[in-house]
Amino acid sequence: MKDKNTFYITTPIYYPSDKLHIGHTYCTVATDAMARYKRLQGYDVMFLTGTDEHGQKIEDKAKEAGVSPKEFVDNIVEGPRGVLDLWKLMNISNDRFIRTTDGYHEQAVQKIFKKLYEQGDIYKGKYEGKYCKPCESFWTETQLVDGKCPDCGREVVDAQEEAYFFRLSKYADRILDLLENTDFLEPRSRVNEMVNNFIKPGLEDLCVSRTSFSWGVPVDFDPGHVVYVWIDALSNYITALGFDNDAHQDYEKYWPADVHFVGKEIVRFHSIIWPAILMALGEPLPKKVYGHGWLLLDGGKMSKSKGNVVDPYLLAERYGVDALRFFLLRTFPFGTDGNFSNESLINTINVDLANDLGNLLSRTVSMVGKYFENGQLPEEQTGDALDDEIVSMASTLRDRYEQAMERYAFQDALAEVFKLIARANKYIDETAPWVLAKDEANRPRLARVMYNLLECLRISGVLLSPFMPDSCTKLFGQIGACAACTTWESAGKWGSLPANVRVERGENLFPRIDIQKELAE
């Protein structure tokens, strides 16, 4: 039985057909923020990501490059500036990384395929239809839009071959019920799309093997066939925990997944095909699939096959890892599409990080250092009615943040934190510490003003730490927050810093960027 205190979250496993781009980084950073938030709350988290390494596209790419498919994917996954390096650079805290070429996964997929075949959920037939090569998707005539691939709008070709099929149609009623009557799929706007476009027109059985290429998991009882895409790829979420293999032993502990984060173009696979496979296997369904929006570039989806991609390495190296992580989740509502631009990245860094948070931190820490010996506040402090609003706002922030995070509304959660930061900056102007500092009699009042600012920084820092882990650790160092003052529990409690806290001036965490100069380059 899954323990209530566990939290299992996944990203899609990405195709290593090319270097990953900012779109993949977006989903992985969102998953990382969620995983860190749940760990902060005390959950035993399993965060899985990985790569989906089989298929014709990769076989073709390897051929072009003059290497074997395995050499090709090894280089993109493990090579310099590859997938593993990118997640390390981005400070991604995944607990496990699965590659579909891992032996344990391949063997488990063979077992799953055979089981489904033996119980009659997979049967042999003939495939005739349309095939979109870049998407590796088969379509029926009726699913095409203007004769083109409904996912990417590109040309499709005729395809016919002997193939195995999964009896998806058998599960149509149960899937319809799952989508319409539970909150399995979110945002809810995606439910209508699935029901109207795919289920209502009639779910067709799904082609699950291919004979026209060989780079895949072989169907062990029928040589010549390889398992085609979805049974191989989707099973990763359970094989990575040890389902049908001995490489891991966590299936009972973590399954069902709490949430699969996926881009909206693969919601169909995760909300229709994946539950149907699990129903056929008699296994529990994931609790939720969340279909996030796309990052667009000039209004179009960034994609490897279109070549209009933004390199996360360049951005992270130029602007900082935490700034990039923050920008991605602060700017775009997770459920809908958003337009990426360097200008909005720089603006977010300047406005939120340099002006609001950076200034609050550096002003507060430097005032404490300037007005109090050794940067340490005295215990004697005097409150004032002027403090009430900021204290109540900070004390209740954690609840508002939590409500947003539980909806995967990262943007809303961050907006709540930045309301407090803006309020704290205003409080500096209202209390005018530089005036208080002129009169020795005001020292207890000045000390309390400083304390209040440090508390706002501490609470904000705890709640921002899933988004900007390194910067928040540095922030805690500067405001003198010890480990006990940076827990989830302490974020809900005003007054966790000791009254005689001592600050430590440090580097400027978020330097301002000269936007004119930067965009001119």
Ligand code: ME8
């Ligand atoms: O689909 N904006 O892999 P993939 C936002 N292997 N997110 C984006 C994005 C963009 N422009 N581009 C990509 C596959 N993504 C399969 C998945 S899962 C069992 C198998 C993100 O390399 C988004 O999360 O094409 C999307 O769903 C995923 O990368 C697709 O990555």
